[in-house]
Amino acid sequence: MSENRVEEKMKLLFLLAFMLRFPQSKGNPLSRDDDGYQKTVEDLKREIADYSDIAKKIIDLAVYGKAQNRSYERLALFVDTIGPRLSGSKNLDLAIKYMYKALKMDGLENVHLEPVKIPHWERGKESAMMVEPRNHSIAILGLGGSVATPPEGITAEVLVVASFDELHQRAQEAEGKIVVYNQPYVSYGETVQYRGRGAVEAAKVGAKASLIKAIAPFSINSPHTGMQSYQPGVYKIPTACISVEDAELMARISSRGTKIILTLKMEAKTYPDADSFNTVAEIVGSKYPEQVVLVSGHLDSWDVGQGAMDDGGGAFVSWEALSLLKDLGLRPKRTLRLVLWTGEEQGGVGAEQYYKMHKVNISNFDIVMESDEGTFTPTGLAFTGSNKARNIMKEIMKLLQPINVTGVFEEGGGTDINYWIRDGIPGASLRDDITRYFWFHHSQGDTMTVQDPTQMNLCAALWAVVSYVIADMEEKVPV
Numbered sequence: 001m002s003e004n005r006v007e008e009k010m011k012l013l014f015l016l017a018f019m020l021r022f023p024q025s026k027g028n029p030l031s032r033d034d035d036g037y038q039k040t041v042e043d044l045k046r047e048i049a050d051y052s053d054i055a056k057k058i059i060d061l062a063v064y065g066k067a068q069n070r071s072y073e074r075l076a077l078f079v080d081t082i083g084p085r086l087s088g089s090k091n092l093d094l095a096i097k098y099m100y101k102a103l104k105m106d107g108l109e110n111v112h113l114e115p116v117k118i119p120h121w122e123r124g125k126e127s128a129m130m131v132e133p134r135n136h137s138i139a140i141l142g143l144g145g146s147v148a149t150p151p152e153g154i155t156a157e158v159l160v161v162a163s164f165d166e167l168h169q170r171a172q173e174a175e176g177k178i179v180v181y182n183q184p185y186v187s188y189g190e191t192v193q194y195r196g197r198g199a200v201e202a203a204k205v206g207a208k209a210s211l212i213k214a215i216a217p218f219s220i221n222s223p224h225t226g227m228q229s230y231q232p233g234v235y236k237i238p239t240a241c242i243s244v245e246d247a248e249l250m251a252r253i254s255s256r257g258t259k260i261i262l263t264l265k266m267e268a269k270t271y272p273d274a275d276s277f278n279t280v281a282e283i284v285g286s287k288y289p290e291q292v293v294l295v296s297g298h299l300d301s302w303d304v305g306q307g308a309m310d311d312g313g314g315a316f317v318s319w320e321a322l323s324l325l326k327d328l329g330l331r332p333k334r335t336l337r338l339v340l341w342t343g344e345e346q347g348g349v350g351a352e353q354y355y356k357m358h359k360v361n362i363s364n365f366d367i368v369m370e371s372d373e374g375t376f377t378p379t380g381l382a383f384t385g386s387n388k389a390r391n392i393m394k395e396i397m398k399l400l401q402p403i404n405v406t407g408v409f410e411e412g413g414g415t416d417i418n419y420w421i422r423d424g425i426p427g428a429s430l431r432d433d434i435t436r437y438f439w440f441h442h443s444q445g446d447t448m449t450v451q452d453p454t455q456m457n458l459c460a461a462l463w464a465v466v467s468y469v470i471a472d473m474e475e476k477v478p479v
Helices: 003-021 041-049 052-064 070-082 090-105 164-169 193-204 244-255 308-327 349-364 387-403 418-422 453-472
Strands: 029-032 038-040 109-122 126-132 136-138 140-142 154-161 178-181 209-213 239-242 261-266 269-283 288-298 334-341 365-370 378-384 407-409 427-432
Touching: 038 041, 041 387, 052 308, 052 387, 052 453, 070 090, 070 308, 070 453, 090 109, 090 269, 090 334, 109 349, 126 140, 126 239, 154 164, 154 244, 164 193, 178 193, 178 244, 193 209, 193 239, 209 244, 209 261, 269 308, 269 349, 288 308, 288 349, 288 453, 308 334, 308 453, 334 349, 334 453, 349 365, 349 418, 365 418, 365 453, 378 387, 378 453, 387 407, 387 453, 418 427, 427 453
Parallel strands: 154 178, 178 209, 209 239, 288 334, 288 365, 365 427, 378 407
Antiparallel strands: 029 038, 109 269, 126 136, 126 261, 140 239, 154 261, 269 334, 378 427
16 A cells, blocks of 8 residues: 555544544534534524523522512612602612612622713793683693793794694794694604604794693603704704693694694703713623623603603613522623613613723623513513524523513614614613503603513513523624
8 A cells, every 4th residue: 555545544534533523513503612613503502492491490580489579579669769760860869879789789799880971951840821712731741951931931822733744834824833743643763753853843933832742642641751852053942742632632722723822831951961870780700701791771760750660670670680690599601791871861871971981892792681661561582683693582582481472573772772783782672562651651650550560570581581591602692
């Protein structure tokens, strides 16, 4: 046998030995480990399925065990003690101090506050009264950032319109009047534009003030507040939300050709930006502590109701996720980080500053998660990321089969985490039955009465299982 033949035979034997050591993969490779071995769909399915027992333990503890109703009871104590938590308010300061102490007492790690600046606006006293054709008190809530009326108020005739198009068509009638928007509710995402820029559009045609029908599909004479924006170069006029009932009342009266005159008084005032904090706690990772799975909700709220639903529930099921894992002695490979945002209602102000401070380490962020659309009966996880990552999420959600919550939906995200998602980090949000969410959103009705302990238990179980498995898998979620 020639030396070449011997050499070829040795190479063949080496190749066979290599193939036996590293079996040929089947299916589509999704990722590669440190040894160069390509993990396939089937490999990842098996890895995730192996978390089944742990997932059941988390679910049992959250839904049936000693932690049952804990997130609800914690939230009730918090909102009953603190109340609503407007950006820049003393209540928000008290809330942050409360949560810092509570997270410390819960035994979580690296509990700390990260300083930020947030807007400070106060509504002051406000009222609206119909004086013609009859006296009628109108319930109002000034919109965030609104300017005040003169001390004596604004008394003017009303122009009722159903859309921006109608306003523009009737622009010559708007000069010196109070514009009342009686827009139809289509969806929150579509209809909220009237709250956001209603004052600007009214000011452009010479109106003295604007009143916007509550952005809600259901009402019990309840106005709903929220943020609005002025436009540079456009005169700032006072603006507030009114109830569905009062907007429709004025629309009916106006349609009969009857003149309506209102007196509007608002003491709203904007102060210099206030000092505040994002509140942070962790379970430090056992193997890759520098890598982060972030779960979050926002601690601030509007200044009405209790802020129990928006976003007390989301903040507290996010805290509960870490508590459940701590109670079970589970420490994932990556760091699980809880962030309770400040200044969300003013446009994710606290979260934007967090992003700017931490984006230098963006490659260490595995996924960002936020719960800010209620904690009603969960239906699954909304996710934004690559198709490969989505396939992984679908496998992880199968672990929630014991509570029949396995859906994976499009468009995961949130005001506070979208900064990261836009830079390519996978993002997820809690998806739940929001049928009643906008009934109470930004209104006096956002109280603990809206919350349900059983529903919160289910949300906490979902949040804990998903965040733990992602943080503990050997590899990061593919981007």
